[in-house]
Amino acid sequence: MSQHINIKTLKISTQNTAIQTISYADHTLENVHTPKIEPTNLEITIDRVLGEGGMGIVYLGRQSHPKRDVAIKRLKKQNLYLRKALYREAMITGSLSHPTIIPIYVLNLEGSASPEVIMKRVEGQNMLDLISKKDPTSDLRVLLNALQQVCNGLEYAHSRGIIHRDIKPENIMLGEFGEVYILDWGIAAQAEETFGFPKVMVGTPAYMAPEMLSGDPQNVDEKTDVYLLGATLHHILTGKVRHDEETMEDISQQILASEAYTYHEHVPLLLANLANKACHPDPQNRIQSPAIFRQKLQEYFDYSQAFSISDVAQKEMRVLEELLSLQEWTKEQRNAIQQHYNRSRFGFEQALDIWPDFRTAKNLLSKTKQTMIYFYLSRNNLNAAKPLIEELDEIPSNLKIMIEQLQNEQNTIQHEIELYRKDQKKKQSSGLFRTYFAMGLLSVCCIVMYFLFQIEDIDANNINPETLFIQSTTMLVPLVPLIIMGRNRFLVSPNGKRAILAVVGLTMTVILHRWISMAHQELPTSIIATDFFIFGFGLSNMVPSVRHGRALGLMCIGIGIIGHLFPVTIWLGTLISMVVVGLCLYGDWTRNWNEPNTKPKLQKVA
Structure with a gap:
């Protein structure tokens, strides 16, 4: 992964916030001029502006044959690179056919406003609005379900050699009838780049993966989009962007470090681990594909109750470990140790009743038992430890040594006690x-x-x-x-x-x-x-x-x-x-x- 940060041509003055996408329009490439808004010659009339992005404006258009509303995307400003960029975006998007990707109807290359892209008009709200407004209808399950569909679209795009490079809540739209769309393919990278674009940093800094800082498309792959999925999941779970420093230099360092985030205790542990795993700074240590990311989300859906119970049990286990880390215990602390052990064990066993193949709960249940075994052995209470030892599928070697030593010591002590009793x-x-x-x-x-x-x-x-x-x-x-x-x-x-x-x-x-x-x-x-x-x-x-x-x-x-x-x-x-x-x-x-x-x-x- 390259540690080079390519921002020499970036016009810092154009960056208002870290959540704004850096596009080719934000780099000083050549002189530009602003074209006039002209009607298209494809029997489409322009009604009003629907929105605008880094380098383009989207208008509402009305097509007569067939009669329907369409979206028309044109450039804000004209220059060679921006025209190539919009053309490239249209060609990439048009080559993809998937329910999560907006269909391209026509790519118009005639007229002074060309190129212009006529596409399906979609209505709904983007995910960022739902997160920001805290809409009651946008509960966690709805947002995670939408993210699953985004994974499906990315799987398809990756199969065609295309990396999106700008997945974020703002670029995910949820339609009125359950549709989910991935927007803005303007900075997507493809395996065989034929347009000769310069290697400059593009993407949204607040979500960006470390390998994107160099601007070299050869450094990104499907694991880059996995990082962006993880950063999007982070925004869903916390309501905040992952990289939130104020200056571009500080954000760049934050991106390079990509330290694991400590989530609030109310965040489901599986989702917290998934977000951190997906946003690992080393691509080889991340979730390896959107398909695996989607499967992890599906596990949460299928066994959310088991995960919830397991999360509570893990909190009890953490308290138990904190108590056991003490050198000495009062009578109240010894009672608390037993109570937290009973609660954590009961929770993991309940989770396994719901999902017998829940590996995390199995491992943590075994860890909880081993923790209590060490506690009992540290107090020379082998009789209390024996039932737990018998329940373990496999006894660690260091634990075996402790058990054997204590068994020998207790046999010696018992023998001496018997001699002492006889003598008495x-x-x-x-x-x-x-x-x-x-x-x-x-x-x-x-x-x-x-x-x-x-x-x-x-x-x-x-x-x-x-x-x-x-x-x-x-x-x-x-x-x-x-x-x-x-x-x-x-x-x-x-x-x-x-x-x-x-x-x-x-x-x-x-x-x-x-x-x-x-x-x-x-x-x-x-x-x-x-x-x-x-x-x-x-x-x-x-x-x-x-x-x-x-x-x-x-x-x-x-x-x-x-x-x-x-x-x-x-x-x-x-x-x-x-x-x-x-x-x-x-x-x-x-x-x-x-x-x-x-x-x-x-x-x-x-």
């Missing part, structure tokens, strides 16, 4: 179990002391072996329930398992020993001394389960030897050994038989 459960029951354990050991001591207080003679040989056997079996009463109820506590570590098995084994060995001794009626002092030896050697082999096992073992063996040598010391030794061994076993359970008391570190869950 153990801790909660630990105090109660310590009480049970202490009571069990105290009960054993009490049983021993009870039997001691039943003895009247300090000499142990005066006690019956049966009494010793009963004493040992009675000690099972507190020990057995304690071991059964606390098995989960005793068996949580290898040290605990070994210690409990050893204690049970020693107790059963002592009971069996006393049972056999009772049968053989052995001396009580020998029985008790042997029991001390059994406990002593057993405790010595319980290291490291019983950390002071060797010391306790030596103590028991020593008490057994002293008791055997001095029977009067046997009961005191028994009492001392029971208390010391009980306290040591209790201490080893609290410090050596349980798992380490550690609390798992939890990650903060938002």
Whole structure:
């Protein structure tokens, strides 16, 4: 696309506004003279002036054969280029036969007023008047329907190699009976130019496409007319021209930039996007033909309700995205996020119910769901995100990575929570179990002391072996329930398992020993001394389960030897050994038989 702006020959003084078409008459080409108004020699009488354009005047004529009103176009001023221009316009227009193009009846080349063009007279209002007057009858659908018919006419002209170059509301007439006409083909470009016109800028600056600034007909094509359609649609939607700067230089820069316009929220989004897409500065990025432009307009007609609902949903989605862009949210903002998400999702789903193939609504619905998924994942709320994830047809790769990372983190956290709960459960029951354990050991001591207080003679040989056997079996009463109820506590570590098995084994060995001794009626002092030896050697082999096992073992063996040598010391030794061994076993359970008391570190869950 050429960035050259050809306005050297343009007479700036003739340009009153940017919406006036620049024609060949507005350039300094050669001296001109004004012809007299003479009657035509084609049995046509001139009645009055209907209107005038950049280089010509249109009169109302009455033809006698056949009897009808006609329009007669003549030049305002005569010179070689203007005569060629009008002749050229008549030849181009006359070569086109389409309902949107005014038929040419005669091209008169005789007389001083020639060339003059006799054409069909059309009545109605041009689109600019309807937009400017805000006529109640000229609602959006009427204007867009007319623009669709203009697209049809341009499609036909393009098929014949002709580019209009001056589509604007002023050059679109709406007839009284639904007719739509494309007016003013005076600056149209054709594929094979045979008239040798200079390469000067022509067109209407307020609507002009960037490639028209050079004035070279070779730079324009059907996408140029698409730009003009977009600029016309812009005027319909806003009531204003697209290029509205004051000076020609500023307008030229505005044309070159052709920046996307931000339309008011009441403008249907499809039409707003269509206008901006058609007016893209790069022709390759525009709507590529009037046919596609017309199809987009037809989509609006066919599914206007779906578009309206989708537009409302998009507004809700924009508010949702604004809220989610915040770093932190209040309780009211979190509620608002959920509300705007529900509204936008409901709107897109309603639009798809009306038009199942509505791609924009499908894409935006998916985008809305993904937006909420990111929101939930940012707050580590994977459970809330899962239903939305399952609804997506395709999960983006970056979203998959986020989901996997959060899933792994939550699995780790869940595992740590379970460990923590188990540890807390153990801790909660630990105090109660310590009480049970202490009571069990105290009960054993009490049983021993009870039997001691039943003895009247300090000499142990005066006690019956049966009494010793009963004493040992009675000690099972507190020990057995304690071991059964606390098995989960005793068996949580290898040290605990070994210690409990050893204690049970020693107790059963002592009971069996006393049972056999009772049968053989052995001396009580020998029985008790042997029991001390059994406990002593057993405790010595319980290291490291019983950390002071060797010391306790030596103590028991020593008490057994002293008791055997001095029977009067046997009961005191028994009492001392029971208390010391009980306290040591209790201490080893609290410090050596349980798992380490550690609390798992939890990650903060938002």
